[in-house]
Amino acid sequence: MTALLTLSNVAAGYGPIAVLHDISLTVGEGEIVAVLGANGAGKSTLLRTISGVVAARRGTIRFQGRSLVGMAGARVVGEGVSHVPEGREVFAALTVRENLMMGAYRRHDRDGIARDLAEAYDYFPVLRERQDQVAGLLSGGQQQMLAIARAIMARPRLLLLDEPSLGLSPLLTREIWNMLTRFNRERGTAVLLVEQNVNLALKIAARAYVMELGRIALEGPSAEIADRPEVREAYLGRSSLHA
Numbered sequence: 001m002t003a004l005l006t007l008s009n010v011a012a013g014y015g016p017i018a019v020l021h022d023i024s025l026t027v028g029e030g031e032i033v034a035v036l037g038a039n040g041a042g043k044s045t046l047l048r049t050i051s052g053v054v055a056a057r058r059g060t061i062r063f064q065g066r067s068l069v070g071m072a073g074a075r076v077v078g079e080g081v082s083h084v085p086e087g088r089e090v091f092a093a094l095t096v097r098e099n100l101m102m103g104a105y106r107r108h109d110r111d112g113i114a115r116d117l118a119e120a121y122d123y124f125p126v127l128r129e130r131q132d133q134v135a136g137l138l139s140g141g142q143q144q145m146l147a148i149a150r151a152i153m154a155r156p157r158l159l160l161l162d163e164p165s166l167g168l169s170p171l172l173t174r175e176i177w178n179m180l181t182r183f184n185r186e187r188g189t190a191v192l193l194v195e196q197n198v199n200l201a202l203k204i205a206a207r208a209y210v211m212e213l214g215r216i217a218l219e220g221p222s223a224e225i226a227d228r229p230e231v232r233e234a235y236l237g238r239s240s241l242h243a
Helices: 043-050 073-079 096-103 110-123 125-129 140-152 170-187 198-204 222-227 229-236
Strands: 003-014 017-028 032-037 056-063 081-084 158-162 190-194 207-212 215-221
Touching: 003 043, 003 190, 017 032, 017 043, 017 056, 017 190, 017 215, 032 043, 032 170, 032 198, 043 056, 043 081, 043 158, 043 190, 073 081, 081 140, 096 110, 096 140, 110 125, 110 140, 110 170, 125 140, 140 158, 140 170, 170 190, 170 198, 198 222, 207 222, 215 222, 222 229
Parallel strands: 032 190, 032 207, 081 158, 158 190
Antiparallel strands: 003 017, 003 056, 207 215
16 A cells, blocks of 8 residues: 555654654555554643644654645645644634534635535534534534545545544444544545544554554554453553553
8 A cells, every 4th residue: 555644763752741652554546544552641742743733753754745834834734634623612602503514614626615615514424404503513523524524625535534533422423433434535645543442543544653652653454453461451441541
């Protein structure tokens, strides 16, 4: 599989605190890859470093052959990487439609934006029903749908998802998962997924990385990761894993 994203020996952190240590991973074209790990393992920092929110201190991050190191977050979006952070972070005072249009703010193809807006509503019909409602009045699950739909309005080649099912009911979680698998299948968009529900993540992802204390401890096909005794003992006996 052709590599879309490649990280080699990446280190990052906050101020004097080092969080990531020599992280190396790849995401192939159209691939869904899961990142697992306990609280404080560095999973969210990993996604923030790829998307340019946190600066890499060392190592290389290449996307479609181009370096993302030192690139501002807005430019990373322009390169084809969309990040849905933990906590959704929708624009609460804007309407659902306005939030979605913010996802396409770097685009100038009006016809394409209109088609993608219709497609976003097709993926999440409740957003069409509430398109004129301010986002702050949506439920938590609806805000998560909006955050994902806003990210895909940028037409990314790679979608970074940080805990998309956190705090959601099993029904809403299944709805979002069905959308993600459909989106991946129909558009071929790759997904790098940090997810608290390890069982579900390993079912949807082709491969997985397990992080411990800012390092990659295990990697491989999801089925093999799920069969590892240490993974089963640490994570698969629980229904969820907090980031």
